[in-house]
Amino acid sequence: MKISEITVPNHIPFELLLTADPNPLLVRQYLQQGRCYAAYDHTDLVGVYVLNRNSPQVNEIINIAVQPDYQNQGIGRKLINHAIVESEIQGCREVEIGTGNSSIGQLALYQKCGFRIKAVIKDFFTNNYPEEIIENGIVCRDMIRLSRSL
Template sequence: MEIRKVPYTEAPIELLLEADPSVEKIKAYLPGSSCFVAMLEGKPVGACVVQCIAPAVYELMSIAVAPEYQRQGIGSKLLRHVVTTVRDMGARRLEVGTGTFGYQLAWYQREGFRVFAIDRDFFLVNYKEPIYENGIQLQDMLRLAVEY
């Protein structure tokens, strides 16, 4: 597997939709972001987008792996690559927002992220359609960060 940094105009939106159901939101955060794509046999199988949100502070806006390639270690390799690359770009901190339950929350913490805040009602206020995971409606967002 190879990880490439690509211009935001080449970001694989269909992959990013696995992490965020709103194409408008994806198109709004892509300009000004850095996009990393995991390639396998010439095909994009994973994508991650990060954006600088304050001096030396970055946010992981999205990370996704194509469903048929999930649980093969691609997402973890991509996340570690981005954590290291953002540190090398001069970041002191990398933040991410995720739901209050689900495997993603455990996964980020396994990769070194720690919860620092809760954004109550985030998914109710920011999305027109309700979002369900494991049959539970997402309401609040947990904010996590890696400190370098």
């Protein structure tokens, strides 16, 4: 498994990024400022994440997605660990990540990777997404913000 930065804009897997964030306008917006990294199984792109500098010493994993056929095989964890090392190299002191109140598996994964809940942005999803999002039988309304110190 190789993870490297995507430097050619039309190599960015937009459809895969939409599985993590269904708002194409937001995805386009953060692709303009963030750096996009991909995991490859030989030549197949199997996972992606976008890392954004929020403030001088704080990075955010703003989007992370693994191709459905490759999920639950440890690739998400490898991408998060790559983002942590990359942020250390960039001189950051903290990495943040945000997800929906209904994203139970994602909340489990991020906490297993050392992230702790820091804040809740109430009604973030109901205010920013036109379509209702339901996961695990739960309406996604609030954004849970997590962070990990480096």
